[in-house]
Amino acid sequence: DTAVSQTPKYLVTQMGNDKSIKCEQNLGHDTMYWYKQDSKKFLKIMFSYNNKELIINETVPNRFSPKSPDKAHLNLHINSLELGDSAVYFCASRSTGGGEKLFFGSGTQLSVL
Amino acid sequence: GEDVEQSLFLSVREGDSSVINCTYTDSSSTYLYWYKQEPGAGLQLLTYIFSNMDMKQDQRLTVLLNKKDKHLSLRIADTQTGDSAIYFCAEDRGADGLTFGKGTHLIIQP
Numbered sequence: 001d002t003a004v005s006q007t008p009k010y011l012v013t014q015m016g017n018d019k020s021i022k023c024e025q026n027l028g029h030d031t032m033y034w035y036k037q038d039s040k041k042f043l044k045i046m047f048s049y050n051n052k053e054l055i056i057n058e059t060v061p062n063r064f065s066p067k068s069p070d071k072a073h074l075n076l077h078i079n080s081l082e083l084g085d086s087a088v089y090f091c092a093s094r095s096t097g098g099g100e101k102l103f104f105g106s107g108t109q110l111s112v113l
Numbered sequence: 114g115e116d117v118e119q120s121l122f123l124s125v126r127e128g129d130s131s132v133i134n135c136t137y138t139d140s141s142s143t144y145l146y147w148y149k150q151e152p153g154a155g156l157q158l159l160t161y162i163f164s165n166m167d168m169k170q171d172q173r174l175t176v177l178l179n180k181k182d183k184h185l186s187l188r189i190a191d192t193q194t195g196d197s198a199i200y201f202c203a204e205d206r207g208a209d210g211l212t213f214g215k216g217t218h219l220i221i222q223p
Contacts, residue, residue: 043213106155
């Protein structure tokens with residue numbers, strides 16, 4: 001059983017389109033995250049979501065919006081895709097309480113043409 | 114600064130020890146982590162250390178923590194070709210999640 005699963009694994013789309021990436025965790029964690037990994041492999045946190053509290057990295061454009069239908073899911077919606085959005089997006093989750101391990105999904109490679 | 118710093122590349126011979134260094138920023142971080150990323154894969158937790166420890170050993174892996182200098186290192190003994198990957202240092206910033214370094218590409222020479 002995959003602990004943190006995200007779909008799709010690959011996403012190729014045209015500039016200007018709107019797309020979503022889904023994430024589900026079956027670990028019972030209460031906090032979920034989205035990270036972006038650029039072509040140089042640098043990882044940056046985009047959002048964290050805990051009990052309906054959303055913490056946003058201020059550098060993230062408002063074209064990106066996380067949506068959490070329930071504790072086990074945190075989906076990422078991206079509007080008006082741009083070339084610079086091409087990256088690998090990782091979902092992650094953990095329990096809060098100090099020092100809990102962060103578990104990652106296998107990533108979604110987004111290519112904007 | 115606000116960044117977790119690590120060297121981008123490390124090249125070692127197969128069988129030698131690899132030492133990957135990291136400097137973190139938040140002295141209140143209670144946990145520090147090492148993650149491994151193989152090509153085309155996600156991030157895998159390799160090991161972690163609690164901030165009140167100086168050292169942690171787990172088979173071929175040794176983590177050293179110098180809290181005064183905010184310096185963390187990962188030593189891999191008897192480095193094998195399967196250890197070839199990107200290694201990320203990360204500090205725990207509580208509700209803000211983990212902040213990662215830029216990753217060290219470990220290159221193994223035969």
